Structure formats: structure tokens, C-alpha cells
Amino acid sequence: MNVPVLPVLAFRAQMEDISTGSDSDYSRCWIAWFLSSKGNEYFCEVDEDFILDRFNLTGLNNEVANYAQALDLITDNLDDDIQDELRGSLDVQARLLYGLIHARWIVTARGLAKMIEKYKRADFGRCPRVLCQQQALLPVGLTDIPYEKSVKLYCGRCEDLYSPKSSRHGSIDGAYFGTTFPHLLFLVYPSLIPPKSGPADHGSTNASGRDTADRNRRRVRDEPEVPPAEGVGDSISTASVALKVERYRPRIYGFQLNETAKLQRWQEATRDRQVSRLEELERRGAI
Known part of the structure; x- marks a missing residue:
């Protein structure tokens, strides 16, 4: 049976983070502990009012096992006498629940404001x-x-x-x-x-950022050009390579952005005309 790579890697990272946190920090405030764990720098803090509003959590009970207990853990309302082995598996579910709540939170006005701060710091x-x-x-x-x-x-x-x-x-x-x-x-x-x-x-735009950019520019300028190896690419069709290029399509709630979609349709029509031209030239042996 093939096991998905993403859940395994995520679970392994989660277990490593659990072992690095202290029990006192873990029990005092789960969200603060989660955000301070290594590897979670991309996340922002979700307001407690948003989490406690059950309307915002509609449907998540069908996606998270032990939903009620995971929610209690996130909001620091979980009973202290819960067994340690159950707490470990419950923490994984709490991370899943917080992540799904986080996805809903960052598209709200207050969530966008918090993420803008991280964006401006290049976090x-x-x-x-x-x-x-x-x-x-x-x-x-x-x-x-x-x-x-x-x-x-x-x-x-x-x-x-x-x-x-x-x-x-x-x-x-x-x-x-x-x-x-x-x-x-x-x-x-x-x-x-x-x-x-x-x-x-x-x-x-701190000094370290400028120094890094300068080093990158110098490295690109100083690196010698490597000529292509002989025979490489001789039998590859340029048109077939162009058709295989995958494009990312920005979407909002599943719908493509109007102006971006119009631009991409024009770009793809132009690409198709160029591909047809390349195919014709390849048939004639001009390429």
C-alpha cells in the first residue's frame, strides 16, 4: 500500500515539535505554543472570538476526528486528566483543525491585516x-x-x-x-x-537583505556561462516542449480572476499560434 508522503512528513515534523516544547508552555496556551514551535512561522494567530464562533467552523466536524476534544485543546478547555497517549494523537488533530480554521481566518479583514504584516517583513x-x-x-x-x-x-x-x-x-x-x-x-x-x-x-529592506541581494547579483554576474553539451536537445521538439509548460491559474473561491483570466486566454492563444508555426517549420525541416 502506498502511503502519502505529505502526511508522513507533516506527522514527523509535528512529533519533533511536540518533543521540543515544555509541558508548562503546552498546558498554558496551546495556540501560543503552536505558533512558537519551529516550522510554524507561516501561521498567524487566529482571534479567539473567531474560533469560538461555531458558525465559522461549519463543516469542520466532518473533516477532523475527535473534533470536540481537538477544539477544547485549541481553546485550552481540555480536561487535565486526559491520558498522555491520547493527548499525542489529539494534538495532531488539533493541528489539523487549527490549520483549517487558519485558512478561513486569513481571508477575513482582520486575518488579511495580520498576514500583511508578515508579508511586509518577508516572513x-x-x-x-x-x-x-x-x-x-x-x-x-x-x-x-x-x-x-x-x-x-x-x-x-x-x-x-x-x-x-x-x-x-x-x-x-x-x-x-x-x-x-x-x-x-x-x-x-x-x-x-x-x-x-x-x-x-x-x-x-534592512542591511542584511541588501547585502544578500548584492551577493546574489555579483554571483550571477561572475559565474561563467556553461555552453550546452553537443547533441543535447537536437531531437527534442520545441513545439511539444511549449505545449507541456504548466501555468499557475490564480483563483478566488474557485473562480479565476476576470482580468487575469482574460490575459491568460490571450497569452495562450498567442502561444498556440506560435506552436502551430513551430510545428510547420519542423515539418519543413527548418528547425
């Missing part, structure tokens, strides 16, 4: 693409269903996705952020949309 990292010039990233899920895809990082400048550098962050479930968050943030706060050219405007 989610910066785009590795050289021409994006250290643009701050935002977390996004490829699906809203837990245990399917890990979290990815969205760059509003090149509009592409990247994997987190840290393995701890890479094991976070993408459903804990959802498919809507970064695109809704830019829709609500259009002033935060990064420019497509020129220096990046958002995120911290």
Missing part, C-alpha cells in the same frame, strides 16, 4: 527569480482539501509558484492557507500589487 521568503529582485512571497495552497498538496509560495511579480526552502515549511499542508488567500489580498489591497519591473517595493 514567507523572497522570490528566487533574479529579475524579481527579492520580491516578498505569499503562501498559497494548490487545493483546499487537506493531505493532498504541500504549501507553495506565490510571487505577485512573476505570478509563479515556488517551494519553500526549509523542509519544515515544505511539509506544511497547503490547505492551511487555501487557494484564495494571496489573490484576495491583492484584490482587496491593490496598492500591494508589486510592479512588473524595477526594484521591489515590499518587504523589509
Whole structure:
């Protein structure tokens, strides 16, 4: 039987974090302990009022085992006499429940405000693409269903996705952020949309960040160009490669953004015309 990789990695990271936390911190405030654990830097604190409003948790009881006890653990209302072995498994369910609540929280007005603070500090990292010039990233899920895809990082400048550098962050479930968050943030706060050219405007601009950017630019400038190996790519069809390119499609609550969808349809129509032209040239032997 094939075991999904994501749940195994996430469970292993969770168990490591449990062993590093003290029992006193764990029992005093579960959310504070969870947010302070290594690997959970992407999460923000969900207001207690939001968690206690059962309307906000509609449907989660069908997705989380031991839902009532997991909710009591998150809100620090769990009985102290619960068995230790049950607490360990219950903590995994509490993490799942908090993650799903977190995905709903960050698309509210107060949740967006908290995530903007983290975005401006570049807590989610910066785009590795050289021409994006250290643009701050935002977390996004490829699906809203837990245990399917890990979290990815969205760059509003090149509009592409990247994997987190840290393995701890890479094991976070993408459903804990959802498919809507970064695109809704830019829709609500259009002033935060990064420019497509020129220096990046958002995120911290401390000295260490400037030094890192300078080092990266020097490294790219100084690295010699490596010529392609002979014979490599001779038998590869350019048109077939172009057709296999996968594009990320921003969505809000499952629907594509109107302007972005129009632009992508135009881009894909242009690509299809170019692919047809390449196929014709390949048939003639011109390529």
C-alpha cells in the first residue's frame, strides 16, 4: 500500500515539535505554543472570538476526528486528566483543525491585516527569480482539501509558484492557507500589487537583505556561462516542449480572476499560434 508522503512528513515534523516544547508552555496556551514551535512561522494567530464562533467552523466536524476534544485543546478547555497517549494523537488533530480554521481566518479583514504584516517583513521568503529582485512571497495552497498538496509560495511579480526552502515549511499542508488567500489580498489591497519591473517595493529592506541581494547579483554576474553539451536537445521538439509548460491559474473561491483570466486566454492563444508555426517549420525541416 502506498502511503502519502505529505502526511508522513507533516506527522514527523509535528512529533519533533511536540518533543521540543515544555509541558508548562503546552498546558498554558496551546495556540501560543503552536505558533512558537519551529516550522510554524507561516501561521498567524487566529482571534479567539473567531474560533469560538461555531458558525465559522461549519463543516469542520466532518473533516477532523475527535473534533470536540481537538477544539477544547485549541481553546485550552481540555480536561487535565486526559491520558498522555491520547493527548499525542489529539494534538495532531488539533493541528489539523487549527490549520483549517487558519485558512478561513486569513481571508477575513482582520486575518488579511495580520498576514500583511508578515508579508511586509518577508516572513514567507523572497522570490528566487533574479529579475524579481527579492520580491516578498505569499503562501498559497494548490487545493483546499487537506493531505493532498504541500504549501507553495506565490510571487505577485512573476505570478509563479515556488517551494519553500526549509523542509519544515515544505511539509506544511497547503490547505492551511487555501487557494484564495494571496489573490484576495491583492484584490482587496491593490496598492500591494508589486510592479512588473524595477526594484521591489515590499518587504523589509534592512542591511542584511541588501547585502544578500548584492551577493546574489555579483554571483550571477561572475559565474561563467556553461555552453550546452553537443547533441543535447537536437531531437527534442520545441513545439511539444511549449505545449507541456504548466501555468499557475490564480483563483478566488474557485473562480479565476476576470482580468487575469482574460490575459491568460490571450497569452495562450498567442502561444498556440506560435506552436502551430513551430510545428510547420519542423515539418519543413527548418528547425
